[in-house]
Amino acid sequence: MQKTPSSLLLRIGICGRTNTGKSSLLNMITRQQTSITSPFAGTTTDVVSKRMEISPIGPVVFLDTAGLDDSSVLGTDRVKNTMKKLGSIDIALLVLEGDRWTVFEDALVAHCTQYQIPLVLVINKIDLFKPSQEYLTACRKTSTHLLCCSSVKGDRELFMQEFQRTLIALCPEEFLNSPPLLGDLLPPKKQYPLIVLIVPIDLGAPKGRLILPQVQAIRDALDYEATVTVVKENNYVHYLSTLKDLPDLVVCDSQVVEFMVHNTPLQVPCTTFSILFSRFKGDIIQFAKGAGAMTRLRGKDSVLIAEACTHHQSSDDIGTVKIPRWIARNCSADVQITHCSGSNYPDDLSRYQLIIHCGACTLNRREMLYR
DSSP, X not given: OOSOOGGGSEEEEEEESTTSSHHHHHHHHHTSOOSOOOSSTTOOOSOEEEEEEETTTEEEEEEEOOOTTOOSTTHHHHHHHHHHHGGGOSEEEEEEETTOOOHHHHHHHHHHHHXXXXXXXXXXXXXXXXXXXXXXXXXXHHOSOEEEOOSOXXXXXXXXXXXXXXXXXXXXXXXXXXXXXXXXXXXXXXXSOEEEEEOOOOTTSOTTSOOHHHXXXXXXXXXXXXXXXXXXXHHHHHHHHHOSSOOSEEEEOGGGHHHHHHHSOTTSOEEEHHHHHHHHHSOHHHHHHHHGGGGGOOTTOEEEEEESSOOOOOTTOIIIIIHHHHHHHHTOTTOEEEEEEXXXXXXXXXXXXXXXXXXXXXXXXXXXXXX
């Protein structure tokens, strides 16, 4: 894996009505023909993403969205998809054209306010229409972050300087100083702590590589000067017997938790990749409270099992096989289970008595909290 996972990138959404120049703005920022531009409304039909390196933040991803006022045949679906994508963005750019403000801008501002998404107003095409002072004043009352841009040559560098300063000011602290995935669980004064990762190679394991949570755990451990040993479960007990000193932390795949706990000395802290990511991406205290709902499940109750990514399911898949089997044995065989994966997360969750979510290694923290 040579690229920073998309779930760790700062996500910048470019939003606005049709033909305000959203795609042109993205093309100007990236200096590439990233998005197709046209004088006809509704050129951008699906969300277009583009990575870019912006110092000192690092790699970011821009999301060019469909127009909020798209009235075409598929416009409703496009707008719905755009609003769903807004749940994952860290900073919103609302692209405007001079002296025009409609209910669509009001709706986006309300959404950003509700979900505490930092908002930047970008008045585009100022070479074609210069905004009035009254309009600028009204915009500044909506957001203190206001930028103006045009397609005139030479304006890009000035805009990018202001844009960069604005991003740094709005960038969440976790992107400038990344929080630890597991480093804070290690002894603070130990120079070279030892971490053991128990990684089963089963039918669901990808060929020729480790999965994303394992890779990120290794990288985080290295950031804290830790030594990392990766073993399969059938080699774990033997490996422990060869150590002079016990590990400082053991992390395992969820399917071998019982094995890990049974074979690890009591004084050694243990956890799982899923628990680490639940803490890293979401509200682990709320998750722990929610787990208590399993004891209250009764026949005909509804349970949603949600996975952030889409993958081929093996015959012993934890989400579609093992967890439903556990619920049937320990709660009720009549529980109604629904599965969803990827971005197909239900809008209405009121009918579910319990939601079981994966560790969300492919989602960013904002999108997980939004869910």
